[in-house]
Amino acid sequence: MPGESGRRTRHDAGASRETDAHGHSPRRAEPPFTDSIFLGELTLKYKTLTQYLVEQQREHKAVSAEVRLLIETVSRACKAISHAVSKGALGGVLGSLGTENVQGEVQKKLDVLSNEILLEANEWGGNLAAMASEEMQTIHRIPNHYPKGQNLLLFDPLDGSSNIDVNVSIGTIFSVLQAPAEAAGREIAEEDFLQPGTRQVAAGYAIYGPQTMLVLTVGAGVMGFTLDREMGSWLLTHENIRLPEQTAEFAINMSNMRHWEAPVRRYIDECLQGETGPLGKNYNMRWIASMVADVHRILTRGGIFMYPRDARASGRKGKLRLMYEANPMSFLVEQAGGRAIDGTGRILDIQPDALHQRVGVILGSREEVERLQRYHQEA
Numbered sequence: 001m002p003g004e005s006g007r008r009t010r011h012d013a014g015a016s017r018e019t020d021a022h023g024h025s026p027r028r029a030e031p032p033f034t035d036s037i038f039l040g041e042l043t044l045k046y047k048t049l050t051q052y053l054v055e056q057q058r059e060h061k062a063v064s065a066e067v068r069l070l071i072e073t074v075s076r077a078c079k080a081i082s083h084a085v086s087k088g089a090l091g092g093v094l095g096s097l098g099t100e101n102v103q104g105e106v107q108k109k110l111d112v113l114s115n116e117i118l119l120e121a122n123e124w125g126g127n128l129a130a131m132a133s134e135e136m137q138t139i140h141r142i143p144n145h146y147p148k149g150q151n152l153l154l155f156d157p158l159d160g161s162s163n164i165d166v167n168v169s170i171g172t173i174f175s176v177l178q179a180p181a182e183a184a185g186r187e188i189a190e191e192d193f194l195q196p197g198t199r200q201v202a203a204g205y206a207i208y209g210p211q212t213m214l215v216l217t218v219g220a221g222v223m224g225f226t227l228d229r230e231m232g233s234w235l236l237t238h239e240n241i242r243l244p245e246q247t248a249e250f251a252i253n254m255s256n257m258r259h260w261e262a263p264v265r266r267y268i269d270e271c272l273q274g275e276t277g278p279l280g281k282n283y284n285m286r287w288i289a290s291m292v293a294d295v296h297r298i299l300t301r302g303g304i305f306m307y308p309r310d311a312r313a314s315g316r317k318g319k320l321r322l323m324y325e326a327n328p329m330s331f332l333v334e335q336a337g338g339r340a341i342d343g344t345g346r347i348l349d350i351q352p353d354a355l356h357q358r359v360g361v362i363l364g365s366r367e368e369v370e371r372l373q374r375y376h377q378e379a
């Protein structure tokens, strides 16, 4: 019996293996069903990233042709990174390089490789004016022999570096801005990137976990695409992701507790008191130490993620980077109905003063983030 869709399914294939009255297998009128045909059906069942983006461009005007092509190129680079990640030791991609990035962090081989993949994939497309990366000292202008576009691309090529060698989920985070009008006709400068997160026209991440997924916003909600490895397609499996408003799960690196500011201490202390405390419920805790993976969990089932400012010399401004981590993740979280603050204020409103600026990050389910914001205001 054909599948409901009218197309034949894997289940139908069994019928052609039945024997006739003489105990012989009948000649098959059609070729046998193979995995690729089955996967082809999957591809038809789900919308592809390309289809989603074309619709956003044509019907909803949520994305320009340039940004659409740019997102497609970034997503192609993420496929290549996903492939390298999945090779692990066999691909010789684990371990450190022995170099440091501009922020004094030891670079892993995959930090540098992912950065190269993103640069190379995006240089020639004609949709960009320049790129900036957590792994590069300053901006990367599009070389003169390629056509240039109006967009600026920023990325954390490999997020969760400490998890690379231990086979835990890692990812790539990206953000798209437009070159300011006053930059027309001159060379793009670092200052042109210093725009608040509210000006992002798209943002997203790829997560390299048990499945590789791309989670994207072009300002019209948050969509999750799963990579169908055999077909090489991103398929829309998580439409219009919404973040639950309430939660009983927090994510923070507890080893920094002694350095925290009073409002964060107060909140975590209340969480730990459970149902007999002022919050009246028992909280669960998770800390993956890859922002991508922690945020992905929160977008999936709710929760609150914190990498707050703290009293250490290195932590006074926070650990995470505004332009490559906090802004794109805040855009996604807000688009899914959540909130993202640095303590007292909204992250997306911050006017950056440096490319590699750090910031305190508290994001996730609306009610919990607003509670923490109140605690900061009251302090």
Ligand code: AHG
Residues within 6 Å of the ligand: 105, 134, 156, 158, 159, 160, 161, 162, 253, 289, 290, 291, 292, 307
């Ligand atoms: P990156 O690997 O890009 O440097 O980012 C790591 C970040 C972030 O992904 C994560 O939330 C945090 O660092 C983990 O920090 P701790 O090791 O201090 O927990």
Ligand code: MN
Residues within 6 Å of the ligand: 156, 158, 159, 160, 291, 325
């Ligand atoms: Mn990171």
Ligand code: MN
Residues within 6 Å of the ligand: 111, 134, 156, 157, 158, 159, 160, 161
């Ligand atoms: Mn990184």
